[in-house]
Amino acid sequence: QAKENGRNQVCFYQAKEGGDNFSSFDLDSEFKQALVEDQLYLVFQPIIDIQSGLVIGGESLIRWEHPKFGNMPPVSFLPELEKGNQIVALDEYVVWTSIQNLKAWHDKWPKHFRSLNVNVSGKGFNSESIMQILESTYHTFPEVLNYLTIELTERSIVANVAETQITMQKIREMGVKLALDDFGTGYSSLSYLHQFKFDVLKIDKSFISNHKADSGENIILEAIVNLANALGIKTTAEGIETAEQLLSMKALGCNSGQGYFLSRPVEKSVFVGILLDGLAVLNQQTDA
Numbered sequence: 001q002a003k004e005n006g007r008n009q010v011c012f013y014q015a016k017e018g019g020d021n022f023s024s025f026d027l028d029s030e031f032k033q034a035l036v037e038d039q040l041y042l043v044f045q046p047i048i049d050i051q052s053g054l055v056i057g058g059e060s061l062i063r064w065e066h067p068k069f070g071n072m073p074p075v076s077f078l079p080e081l082e083k084g085n086q087i088v089a090l091d092e093y094v095v096w097t098s099i100q101n102l103k104a105w106h107d108k109w110p111k112h113f114r115s116l117n118v119n120v121s122g123k124g125f126n127s128e129s130i131m132q133i134l135e136s137t138y139h140t141f142p143e144v145l146n147y148l149t150i151e152l153t154e155r156s157i158v159a160n161v162a163e164t165q166i167t168m169q170k171i172r173e174m175g176v177k178l179a180l181d182d183f184g185t186g187y188s189s190l191s192y193l194h195q196f197k198f199d200v201l202k203i204d205k206s207f208i209s210n211h212k213a214d215s216g217e218n219i220i221l222e223a224i225v226n227l228a229n230a231l232g233i234k235t236t237a238e239g240i241e242t243a244e245q246l247l248s249m250k251a252l253g254c255n256s257g258q259g260y261f262l263s264r265p266v267e268k269s270v271f272v273g274i275l276l277d278g279l280a281v282l283n284q285q286t287d288a
């Protein structure tokens, strides 16, 4: 019931965001406190190879369990953090923690070792501190970076095209893969796909959920997947919520997918179980 309370409190906080009472929630100091008091943690959403049904890894997603406001969804604090530089501290936490997890899983279950995607803001991506974390990993456990994918949005690239391109080059040389997140929602500049040499294109969930066979969306979706295939870029379908959606993404030739139909984001111990045992929903499907 603490969580339910928390949800209400978040609405309260959001409602005030635009108003002059917003300063009563001092995100700046609350976030500093959150870092010190371990209020932040990661959950993980499994990603499957759509064609084979095997779990190939997952995506780290930030969660903030506030002592008073409860579980605050990322949308309630990320945009504010992105206005300043605190987003970089969040990115540091996420990248560092994800790498620690990758290392631990690599040591414990080398045969079940899978890749991990992390979301990084534009500011964080071009920051010295993230580069330092990656470089020190590169010098100590370089193989781990081959299993790390950084997800960027078009919005964060557009903010600083030249610098981002240089950072991408450096990061790529360390073995880290790069994914373009939420494709279809922003500028969707097709030339970016080639110019920035993304390894993966993540097709936004709005495309997946609005998708119907024989619809205009379907034609666009098909064109996106074909274009990515032709450019040698892998595709991931985000927000798969039904068996039908999974099947049509498979038929379209999408490489991988994630979504509530497969699994919601789960806490670490559950995710590790999924890495080892696969997803029950898919096992049932193949059994049937």
Ligand code: C2E
Residues within 6 Å of the ligand: 045, 060, 061, 062, 073, 074, 075, 078, 090, 091, 094, 119, 120, 121, 151, 181, 182, 205, 238, 239, 240, 241, 258, 259, 260, 261, 265
């Ligand atoms: P995203 O990177 O596109 O992540 C996918 C979002 O869709 C997640 O929301 C996930 O819980 C949600 N989702 C997954 N499957 C489904 C589905 O089947 N249906 C629907 N309706 N939603 C689904 P979440 O965790 O609330 O994160 C929202 C956004 O916040 C993320 O979008 C990402 O842009 C940002 N974010 C999350 N974690 C981090 C982080 O650690 N660092 C940074 N910089 N941004 C983050």
Ligand code: MG
Residues within 6 Å of the ligand: 059, 118, 119, 151, 181
């Ligand atoms: Mg993402």
Ligand code: MG
Residues within 6 Å of the ligand: 181, 182, 202, 204, 238
């Ligand atoms: Mg996305």
Ligand code: MG
Residues within 6 Å of the ligand: 182
């Ligand atoms: Mg998104």
